[in-house]
Amino acid sequence: MEFSGCWRNILSVAIAVVLLSLAPPLAHTARAQSQAPASSTSNENDIRAATVLFYAAFNSALHGDLAPMSAVWSHRPDVTSLSAAGGHAKGWNEVYAGFQNIARLYPGGNIEQRDMTIVAGKDMGYSVCIETGQLRSSEGPMVKFNQRATNIFRLEGGTWKLIHHHADSNLNEADVSASR
Template identity: 35%
Template sequence: MNQSRTEADEPSKTTAEEDVRAASDQFYSALEEMMNGDAGPMAEIWSHEGDVTATTELGGREEGWDAISGSMEGVAAACTDGTATRTDQLIRVTGDLAYELCTESLSATLAGEPITWEHRATNIYRKEDGKWKIVHQHADRNPELAEKVADMDA
């Protein structure tokens, strides 16, 4: 017997996209909290697997949850008065992987000095135990921010 499949028979892409959009909302809320001194919420949205990676505004690359979470703690310790918004959001979902493209607009007080910056970002999500978790984040390098952080370390 040949039955035709209907859209109701297929997993809903809209639902998956909505779920990834909710994970993105969680990420950007956690990012803002990190830029206000609390990196804790980032642990809820990031995968803790060893294959997670990040390329940052400072130009570096981090691999593994321990390295990434340590970097987040450093940002939280140095920042106050942070805001994080995104525009031009595009989400694509394929199976248990999804990616998001957007423009991030950020501002914070970094070591007592206000700074604002904007860049393109790509976030990659993987479904783990039924929840979407970030496994990679890429942000364009920001020379001004990198210089301020280098000056802090000097």
């Protein structure tokens, strides 16, 4: 289909008018999107710090002090934990009892996070990492481990609280080598 020069000019003007009318909404969207990473970066840093606090609390629990663990977790009934040892704890009382049991079964040892990835939204975020460390069962030698973990946080009263922890030992050798 060919347009005459007159119709081409009219069509060009119409397209220009449409594009100009879209410019303000598009500019607003672009500004909003360009501002989003700044708050995400702050929240990502907060999620990273909350994750580090969780693992410090985990180490305290392994040495008999569960107070820090209580401080980093939400105490709401929707919190959950799926530990590498198995089981499914739901609600703060069950989650706390699970950590009491871990502290009883594995006195001493340590756990740390490596290769952390953070995703953060306005009031929820998560970290995924490799948990590595060593634990001693009350009857046995120190055992080294590497496992995958996911930690989900919710902003409660201005503080990022853990609402879900999941760890499993389904790492293959490539995962272990890549995390070193």
